Amino acid sequence: xxxxxxxxxxxxxxxxxxxxxxxxxxxxxxxxxxxxxxxxxxxxxxxxxxxxxxxxxxxxxxxxxxxxxxxxxxxxxxxxxxxxxxxxxxxxxxxxxxxxxxxxxxxxxxxxxxxxxxxxxxxxxxxxxxxxxxxxxxxxxxxxxxxxxxxxxxxxxxxxxxxxxxxxxxxxxxxxxxxxxxxxxxxxxxxxxxxxxxxxxxxxxxxxxxxxxxxxxxxxxxxxxxxxxxxxxxxxxxxxxxxxxxxxxxxxxxxxxxxxxxxxxxxxxxxxxxxxxxxxxxxxxxxxxxxxxxxxxxxxxxxxxxxxxxxxxxxxxxxxxxxxxxxxxxxxxxxxxxxxxxxxxxxxxxxxxxxxxxxxxxxxxxxxxxxxxxxxxxxxxxxxxxxxxxxxxx
Numbered sequence: 001x002x003x004x005x006x007x008x009x010x011x012x013x014x015x016x017x018x019x020x021x022x023x024x025x026x027x028x029x030x031x032x033x034x035x036x037x038x039x040x041x042x043x044x045x046x047x048x049x050x051x052x053x054x055x056x057x058x059x060x061x062x063x064x065x066x067x068x069x070x071x072x073x074x075x076x077x078x079x080x081x082x083x084x085x086x087x088x089x090x091x092x093x094x095x096x097x098x099x100x101x102x103x104x105x106x107x108x109x110x111x112x113x114x115x116x117x118x119x120x121x122x123x124x125x126x127x128x129x130x131x132x133x134x135x136x137x138x139x140x141x142x143x144x145x146x147x148x149x150x151x152x153x154x155x156x157x158x159x160x161x162x163x164x165x166x167x168x169x170x171x172x173x174x175x176x177x178x179x180x181x182x183x184x185x186x187x188x189x190x191x192x193x194x195x196x197x198x199x200x201x202x203x204x205x206x207x208x209x210x211x212x213x214x215x216x217x218x219x220x221x222x223x224x225x226x227x228x229x230x231x232x233x234x235x236x237x238x239x240x241x242x243x244x245x246x247x248x249x250x251x252x253x254x255x256x257x258x259x260x261x262x263x264x265x266x267x268x269x270x271x272x273x274x275x276x277x278x279x280x281x282x283x284x285x286x287x288x289x290x291x292x293x294x295x296x297x298x299x300x301x302x303x304x305x306x307x308x309x310x311x312x313x314x315x316x317x318x319x320x321x322x323x324x325x326x327x328x329x330x331x332x333x334x335x336x337x338x339x340x341x342x343x344x345x346x347x348x349x350x351x352x353x354x355x356x357x358x359x360x361x362x363x364x365x366x367x368x369x370x371x372x373x374x375x376x377x378x379x380x381x382x383x384x385x386x387x388x389x390x391x392x393x394x
Contacts, residue, residue: 058103194376216379
């Protein structure tokens with residue numbers, strides 16, 4: 001995320017601070033086959049708890065690794081960061097593991113000065129805002145990590161695109177006006193195999209979090225997906241514990257359900273040799289097995305009474321029902337009714353209140369309603385990012 005200039009995005013490790021009930025830590029996951037080598041390191045030789053890097057095997061065994069100030073595991077220059085681990089000429093000297101298991105490893109890169117337990121955050125030490133070409137290795141990194149690396153190798157050859165996370169917490173030290181601050185690129189792999197390249201394109205976020213899912217923001221009462229931004233109740237507090245308008249987040253730190261799916265966030269283009277449980281080629285969306293409207297009778301309702309669309313699918317999907325209430329044969333105008341949400345396998349009941357998109361009662365008549373199912377639907381919740389003057393490129 002540092003190849004394109006701008007300011008350095010530090011990886012946060014601050015377990016006692018939260019945003020939207022998510023701990024400001026990063027647990028990175030890496031797919032590794034038995035017999036492959038993992039090289040890794042960071043810019044923190046002295047984490048506050050003495051645990052510089054924590055690694056867990058696919059079977060759950062945990063090991064603490066020490067980054068040495070004399071060089072082993074230490075990434076202390078931009079050049080070493082870009083080159084990667086030795087034996088690449090000019091690379092850093094890595095810590096290494098020869099994997100005896102196939103599966104998902106977990107890595108935690110700990111910071112030198114995380115916020116103290118029980119603190120309200122006033123003693124939080126943010127890292128310095130610096131160009132990507134500068135790497136700090138001391139306590140000035142504060143609650144974050146300036147540089148880190150995980151490289152998977154097979155027969156000595158690096159395999160990019162194996163490291164990912166459910167959500168990412170980062171910190172750029174401060175806001176910097178009138179500049180392109182964060183120019184990093186990340187990749188999203190949806191659970192149905194669609195891939196997206198996300199260019200931050202100068203985002204100026206200070207400390208922020210992001211993740212990817214199929215729903216984004218959700219109406220807490222109706223449990224419907226919302227296709228717009230949200231504002232915190234307390235604008236002066238970064239914890240974002242409550243959002244205005246009865247809105248909640250689809251949380252990335254809980255298991256998927258039939259309707260709520262968190263996608264993978266990668267730091268490089270996803271590798272082609274990921275396991276079959278992580279398809280890298282798009283899977284075609286499902287089609288409806290049944291689709292009918294029911295009001296006071298099948299296909300009929302009273303003016304203003306609304307009704308329900310009953311539909312069934314053979315797998316989880318997202319859908320869009322559009323009612324052509326102005327009867328012009330088009331399904332994308334401002335007055336037409338749009339019902340969009342996630343659906344579970346089997347029967348789904350989708351309610352309509354009898355109103356058009358402007359809140360007016362739909363007059364008596366005969367109207368057509370189209371149903372579309374979607375593949376690769378991807379929302380990108382971006383939490384507590386102050387400025388986005390240039391827009392994100394996807």
